[in-house]
Amino acid sequence: MCGIIGYIGAGDVCRIIVSGLKRLEYRGYDSMGVAIGNGGTIEVRKGAGRIDDLVNRFHMLDLKGDRGVGHVRWATHGSPNDTNAHPQLDCTGKIAVVHNGIIENFDELKRMLEARGHVFRSQTDTEVVAHLIEEELKKHADFEAAFRSALRELRGSFALGVVYADDAESLYFARMESPLVLGVGDHGMFAASDVPAFLEHTRRVVLMDDGEYAILRRNSWEVKEIESGRTVPKEVHEVSWTLEMAEKGGYPHFMLKEIYEQPEAIAATLAGSLKRIGEFADMLYNHDKVILVGMGTSFHSALFGKYILQRVLGITPIVEEASEFRYLYDGVLDDDTLVVAITQSGETADTLAAIKLAKRSGSKVLSIVNVVGSMATRLSDGVIYTHAGPEIGVAATKTYTSQLAVLAALAFTANDDRDGINDLRKVPEKIRETLNVRDRVAELADVVRDKRGFFYISRGVNVPTAMEGALKLKEISYVYAEGLSAGELKHGPLAVVEEGTPVIAIAPADDLYKKTLMNVEEAKARGAFTVLLSDEHGDGDAADFQIDMPEMNPLLTPMVYAVPLQLLAYELAVRLGRDPDKPRNLAKSVTVE
Numbered sequence: 213m214c215g216i217i218g219y220i221g222a223g224d225v226c227r228i229i230v231s232g233l234k235r236l237e238y239r240g241y242d243s244m245g246v247a248i249g250n251g252g253t254i255e256v257r258k259g260a261g262r263i264d265d266l267v268n269r270f271h272m273l274d275l276k277g278d279r280g281v282g283h284v285r286w287a288t289h290g291s292p293n294d295t296n297a298h299p300q301l302d303c304t305g306k307i308a309v310v311h312n313g314i315i316e317n318f319d320e321l322k323r324m325l326e327a328r329g330h331v332f333r334s335q336t337d338t339e340v341v342a343h344l345i346e347e348e349l350k351k352h353a354d355f356e357a358a359f360r361s362a363l364r365e366l367r368g369s370f371a372l373g374v375v376y377a378d379d380a381e382s383l384y385f386a387r388m389e390s391p392l393v394l395g396v397g398d399h400g401m402f403a404a405s406d407v408p409a410f411l412e413h414t415r416r417v418v419l420m421d422d423g424e425y426a427i428l429r430r431n432s433w434e435v436k437e438i439e440s441g442r443t444v445p446k447e448v449h450e451v452s453w454t455l456e457m458a459e460k461g462g463y464p465h466f467m468l469k470e471i472y473e474q475p476e477a478i479a480a481t482l483a484g485s486l487k488r489i490g491e492f493a494d495m496l497y498n499h500d501k502v503i504l505v506g507m508g509t510s511f512h513s514a515l516f517g518k519y520i521l522q523r524v525l526g527i528t529p530i531v532e533e534a535s536e537f538r539y540l541y542d543g544v545l546d547d548d549t550l551v552v553a554i555t556q557s558g559e560t561a562d563t564l565a566a567i568k569l570a571k572r573s574g575s576k577v578l579s580i581v582n583v584v585g586s587m588a589t590r591l592s593d594g595v596i597y598t599h600a601g602p603e604i605g606v607a608a609t610k611t612y613t614s615q616l617a618v619l620a621a622l623a624f625t626a627n628d629d630r631d632g633i634n635d636l637r638k639v640p641e642k643i644r645e646t647l648n649v650r651d652r653v654a655e656l657a658d659v660v661r662d663k664r665g666f667f668y669i670s671r672g673v674n675v676p677t678a679m680e681g682a683l684k685l686k687e688i689s690y691v692y693a694e695g696l697s698a699g700e701l702k703h704g705p706l707a708v709v710e711e712g713t714p715v716i717a718i719a720p721a722d723d724l725y726k727k728t729l730m731n732v733e734e735a736k737a738r739g740a741f742t743v744l745l746s747d748e749h750g751d752g753d754a755a756d757f758q759i760d761m762p763e764m765n766p767l768l769t770p771m772v773y774a775v776p777l778q779l780l781a782y783e784l785a786v787r788l789g790r791d792p793d794k795p796r797n798l799a800k801s802v803t804v805e
């Protein structure tokens with residue numbers, strides 16, 4: 213996830229763009245840059261680092277111009293450094309491009325363009341867009357035609373902004389599966405990834421749809437179809453958001469926004485990782501021993517990894533908390549071992565220590581990481597990125613389900629299981645469907661708001677889901693919860709169950725459903741308030757409260773069943789007056805052991 217903005221009009225153009233970028237910082241903050249057009253020239257200033265530092269370092273506010281584009285980056289292709297920061301330029305330096313999304317066919321395009329003499333400077337997928345437009349300009353007399361022709365070559369997702377030195381009257385934008393909205397001001401026109409970027413200047417917006425491009429001029433805007441070039445009639449809407457509401461996309465908390473971003477995060481993760489995952493899948497077969505490590509939520513992903521790799525590939529990985537790994541494996545690792553380190557931040561001290569021990573012992577390390585360029589990525593032999601975008605809420609939500617998506621993709625790819633991959637591609641849609649249970653979850657939160665101890669139970673692939681549900685609840689509502697296998701309940705924990713204790717069962721209608729239901733009955737017989745998450749609707753009174761889930765491939769249910777549990781933790785935290793985005797005693801990156 214990155215953020216883009218463009219402005220053409222009166223006033224201090226660069227200052228307007230920089231202040232817009234600050235409002236988009238939640239979308240990315242590893243690098244930033246601007247391209248400011250002034251008549252027939254454009255000047256680019258960009259680098260890796262935080263906005264304020266870069267603005268000072270490059271004296272950005274001294275730039276004068278009549279139009280420009282800007283970008284905040286959250287690296288996907290190429291590590292965060294000055295060269296990979298956007299805007300990216302063509303060979304002539306006349307076309308500057310900012311981009312949010314992933315150009316899936318950038319390898320092919322780059323090879324074709326290099327064969328035609330284009331020289332690439334960065335490792336980004338974005339740079340191909342600048343060179344492609346330059347190439348198309350050789351065939352088309354006007355810039356708009358070249359721009360549209362280039363857009364038609366692109367596969368993947370993009371919100372693009374382009375400034376062209378030889379066209380001082382216009383800015384160009386396009387949208388395909390990445391957000392982009394236009395702002396209609398009194399003194400100029402805007403385009404941005406999100407409304408807050410220009411909200412201090414105008415509340416009048418034009419919503420762009422996938423497959424459209426826009427041309428902005430000082431006093432006018434026009435939206436057209438990429439495919440046909442036909443003008444698309446659009447309405448101007450007036451938004452009533454405050455700036456603070458708008459930054460969170462209208463959601464009261466980042467955590468809620470990030471829960472709702474999961475379909476997009478998983479789709480982006482699959483788009484970004486599926487192509488390259490084959491080489492990593494081979495690593496699983498080439499080692500005698502596979503050990504999955506992580507902490508907290510990432511440890512739960514590792515547990516899911518064990519189930520899916522075992523069920524799909526028949527291999528038997530070991531799972532360890534990274535903090536315990538060193539006490540168990542010092543002196544016993546060798547080059548026949550593959551350690552799969554799972555870490556959103558790539559900076560968790562315990563996980564880094566595990567990676568270092570593995571490397572010292574001659575083992576290979578494959579990391580699954582969200583933050584490009586983080587320490588884990590630098591220490592590992594291979595990296596698979598989740599493309600979930602920055603996660604601001606301390607509680608991991610979209611990065612968790614994206615990690616699960618990578619693990620499932622890895623297992624299905626290694627087994628060449630096309631049906632599995634197809635089912636995986638349907639997961640974003642299943643999550644979208646599941647997000648509709650929010651009201652039902654809110655009802656449940658009202659019923660259990662005064663409870664002080666919760667159990668989450670399941671069997672098989674959803675035991676990690678139960679553990680993750682309990683962790684989310686503890687973390688943001690400060691209410692004690694335990695997540696465990698349903699079979700374990702009667703071996704001790706059942707003694708704690710009393711009248712009204714919530715016992716939440718995660719039980720998709722698979723071969724383990726009936727067994728889990730028996731455990732629900734055991735709990736119910738001891739007075740528990742039982743809750744069932746299932747796509748089995750036949751046993752109407754099996755539990756005191758049911759949340760209906762969509763039918764789907766049972767192996768992939770953990771990604772979808774995590775969603776109501778995240779929502780429940782959120783709803784309870786809000787009812788108990790906690791701040792879900794900043795739970796007490798916790799930090800987003802735990803860089804101490």
Ligand code: F6R
Nearest residue numbers: 508509510555556557560607608
């Ligand atoms: C829980 C949570 C933590 C992290 C853990 C590991 O919501 O966010 O449990 O999962 O601190 O962090 P990463 O994945 O960055 O290594």
